[in-house]
Amino acid sequence: MAKVQMGPGYNIYPMPVLLVGANVNGKPNFMTVAWGNIANAEPPMVAVAIRASRHTHIGIEQNKTFSVNVPSTDMVKEVDYCGVVSGAKVDKVKTCQFTVFYGKLSTAPMIEQCPVNLECSVLHSLELGSHTLYIGRIEEVHASSDCVTEGKLDLDKVKPFSLLAEPSRQYYAMGEYQGKAFNIGLEFKEKE
Ligand SMILES: Cc1cc2nc3c(=O)[nH]c(=O)nc-3n(C[C@H](O)[C@H](O)[C@H](O)COP(=O)(O)O)c2cc1C
Known part of the structure; x- marks a missing residue:
């Protein structure tokens, strides 16, 4: 199969859509982030890439x-x-009618309406060029009780969604089931 060289880019799909919260001058603010993901397991950490120009x-x-x-x-x-207006100009909490709550960290505001909330303390920050990559240690995870089934998060109830940046920046809900992870690939073991 012939390949087309696209030039250096950030072509990974899909990207999780998240709301990152911070207190700015003591007031809660939230911004949309698609460049974020899990960074470490023990202890649990996340990485989010935030432009220095963001109010957050x-x-x-x-x-x-x-x-x-x-x-x-x-x-x-x-x-x-x-993701299109800045907390420097408007009160997004008020406009969106977010109910804000705090957990162990008194300065990490969270949104009650979001089914899953991670409160994080910054362990590292890396200036990469356009963005600062923040590595945060997850201090606690809060989950809406109606999204927890037998002690586990039920993603059919959480209903997370993602961003497909191409061809025209669209949001998508979870896709179709494709197979059991850490399992379906074991078929290849027969060919070893
Ligand atoms: C779908 C989507 C994803 C975004 N992802 C990021 C991101 O990962 N990092 C970033 O710095 N800005 C990202 N943005 C842009 C910020 O959310 C936007 O500039 C926002 O207005 C910043 O808010 P603030 O100034 O109140 O912090 C994204 C915007 C959208 C709509």
């Missing part, structure tokens, strides 16, 4: 804490809004 960046620098909130598909309009 100020808050993370002030407190060295932030939150990662996993929104559900019913929040897609609020999420998009939080």
Whole structure:
């Protein structure tokens, strides 16, 4: 199969859509982040890439804490809004009618309407060029009780969604089941 060289880019699909929260001058603010993911298992850590121009960046620098909130598909309009307007100009919490709560960290605001919330303390920050990569240790995970079944998060109820950046920047809910992880590939063992 012939390959087309696309040039250096960030072509990984899909990207999780998250709301990152921070207190800026003592006031909660949230921004949409698609460049974020798990970074470590023990202890649990996340990595989020935030441009220095973001209002949220100020808050993370002030407190060295932030939150990662996993929104559900019913929040897609609020999420998009939080990604196109800045807390430097408007009160997004008020406009979106977010109910804010705090956990162990008094400076990492979280959104009650999001079914999953991670409160994080900054362990490392890397200036990579356009973005600061924050590595946060996950201090606690909060889950809405109606999304927990037998002690585990039920993703059919969480209803997370992702961003497909190409061809035209669209949000998508979870896709079709493709197979059991750490299992379906074991068929190849017969060919070893
Ligand atoms: C779907 C989507 C994903 C985004 N992902 C990021 C991201 O990963 N990092 C970033 O710095 N900005 C990202 N943005 C842009 C910020 O969310 C946007 O500039 C926001 O207004 C910043 O808010 P703030 O100034 O209140 O912090 C994204 C926007 C959208 C709509």
